[in-house]
Amino acid sequence: MSNQRSIPRDDDLLLQDFSRNVTNKAWALFFGNAAIVSAIPLWLFWRIHQMEITSYFIHFIIGTAISTYFLNSAYQNMKFILKHKIAQKREEAINREITKLFANDKNANKKDKDDRILARKNEVADFEATTFSIFYNNAFYLVCLIVLSFFVFKNFSPTVNYLFSVGLSTAMVFLFSTGEK
Amino acid sequence: MFYKITLLIFSLIISGIFCQTDDEESFLFVTKQTVNRFIVQDKELTIKYSLYNSGPTTVFNVNLNDIHSFPQDQFELLVGTLNPKWERINADTNLTHVVVLKPKQSGISNSTHAVVTYQKSEKNAEIQKTYSSEIGDVYIMTSREYDRRFSSHIIDWILFTAMASPCIVFPFFLWFKSKSKYELLVTKEKSAKKAQ
Numbered sequence: 442m443s444n445q446r447s448i449p450r451d452d453d454l455l456l457q458d459f460s461r462n463v464t465n466k467a468w469a470l471f472f473g474n475a476a477i478v479s480a481i482p483l484w485l486f487w488r489i490h491q492m493e494i495t496s497y498f499i500h501f502i503i504g505t506a507i508s509t510y511f512l513n514s515a516y517q518n519m520k521f522i523l524k525h526k527i528a529q530k531r532e533e534a535i536n537r538e539i540t541k542l543f544a545n546d547k548n549a550n551k552k553d554k555d556d557r558i559l560a561r562k563n564e565v566a567d568f569e570a571t572t573f574s575i576f577y578n579n580a581f582y583l584v585c586l587i588v589l590s591f592f593v594f595k596n597f598s599p600t601v602n603y604l605f606s607v608g609l610s611t612a613m614v615f616l617f618s619t620g621e622k
Numbered sequence: 623m624f625y626k627i628t629l630l631i632f633s634l635i636i637s638g639i640f641c642q643t644d645d646e647e648s649f650l651f652v653t654k655q656t657v658n659r660f661i662v663q664d665k666e667l668t669i670k671y672s673l674y675n676s677g678p679t680t681v682f683n684v685n686l687n688d689i690h691s692f693p694q695d696q697f698e699l700l701v702g703t704l705n706p707k708w709e710r711i712n713a714d715t716n717l718t719h720v721v722v723l724k725p726k727q728s729g730i731s732n733s734t735h736a737v738v739t740y741q742k743s744e745k746n747a748e749i750q751k752t753y754s755s756e757i758g759d760v761y762i763m764t765s766r767e768y769d770r771r772f773s774s775h776i777i778d779w780i781l782f783t784a785m786a787s788p789c790i791v792f793p794f795f796l797w798f799k800s801k802s803k804y805e806l807l808v809t810k811e812k813s814a815k816k817a818q
Contacts, residue, residue: 474789481785488778491770534804537811569800576793583786599770 467520467571475512478579479505482586482607490590490599500600504607511611512578515618519574520567522618528566535562578614585610648677648713650684652738652754657720661760662768663728666700671719671736671754675711681740681750684708686719688736688754696731698724711740728764733757 483501486492494501539558590606597605650673657668671688675681688704702721711717725731735753742750 478786478789481782481789484785485778485782489770489775491766531804534807537807538804565800565804569797572793572797572800576790576797579789579793583790 467567470571471513471516471575472509474575474579475509475516476505478512478582479508482583482590485587485590486599486603490602492599492603497600497603500603504603508582508607508611511615512582515578515615516571516574518615518618519578520570523570523573524566527569528562531562531565531569535565574618578618581617582610582614585613647742648675648679648681650674650681650711650738650740650750650752651676652686652736652752654688654733654736654754654757656757656760660768660772661725661731661762663725663762663764665724665765665768667697667723667725669721669723669757671721673711673717673719673738675713675715675717678713679743680710680712681742682710682744684711684738684740686736686738686754688721691733691736692723696725696727698726700724725762728762730759731762732759 483494483505486497486501487494492500535558539554539561543554543557586606589609590602594602594605652674653672655670655672657670658666661667669688669692671686673684673686685707686705692699692704700722702719704721706719708717733756735756738752738754739749740752741747
């Protein structure tokens with residue numbers, strides 16, 4: 442009976458480990474972050490480029506929606522790639538951590554210990570990959586946007602400046618997240 | 623004979639001198655220019671008129687009229703007058719007149735010549751009219767465009783940094799904390815093994 446119970450748990454963990462899909466909680470976290478980071482630069486365009494919200498709200502809505510979608514995708518892509526790398530790096534440390542926990546527990550068998558290590562490794566790799574992906578993509582997106590908007594397209598009209606800055610920086614973040622190996 | 627010729631030549635010279643004295647006239651050269659680098663709606667615009675009396679004699683009753691270049695509905699007069707008068711401008715003298723205006727509208731504005739009238743001499747009432755240089759077509763930019771290009775926006779940048787920092791710093795902090803914890807575990811074990 443215990444074998445029948447543990448096999449689905451192993452499958453679940455393996456599926457979770459190798460799947461590209463994120464949980465609902467992670468998706469909500471990514472979507473929320475992408476929406477906030479896409480909306481923050483509107484402040485700059487409103488205050489510095491003097492783009493009135495009432496005149497440009499259509500541009501802002503379209504730009505924010507597109508950058509939210511692609512930032513969300515970039516987070517997920519980078520997280521998937523990083524998770525396996527981080528899992529390999531943390532394997533030794535997590536082994537030691539779990540070994541210490543099980544040191545005093547003589548009833549625990551090797552199977553339980555291995556399950557525990559796998560779950561913990563998945564949890565830590567997921568957490569670190571998520572946080573690093575959000576940090577890196579946010580920083581890259583904002584730096585690209587500021588450079589494009591205030592240096593490259595500085596002398597263009599506000600509309601062209603906004604559409605090209607947001608479009609190009611979104612494209613660069615998304616393409617970079619898919620290309621990394 | 624010799625004396626007659628000498629007298630004739632002398633009288634010719636004298637009459638020539640007097641003729642030249644009667645025909646010597648002064649001319650005013652007038653330039654009109656703007657001191658501003660940029661002309662902005664609802665910001666001060668400074669116009670400088672320079673009048674130079676190039677000739678050997680004084681000119682009188684000098685009157686500059688530039689009201690037609692800056693109509694009341696388009697420009698507000700802040701300092702000075704667009705129709706100044708001077709009693710005299712001495713020979714070889716420069717005179718400067720400054721007017722400060724405020725453009726009420728933005729867009730392309732054409733500024734033509736100012737008209738200057740004066741008397742060449744005190745006794746001769748004949749009025750001489752001359753025109754200044756022109757500024758031509760100028761672009762008056764809106765105050766929004768001026769602020770967009772030249773205002774420092776320090777407060778806006780500070781607020782943007784305050785809003786964007788949590789999105790970058792907080793995830794970095796969480797990642798770094800986890801990374802440090804597990805790397806420390808590995809280095810501790812390695813150093814403990816080395817010590818053994």
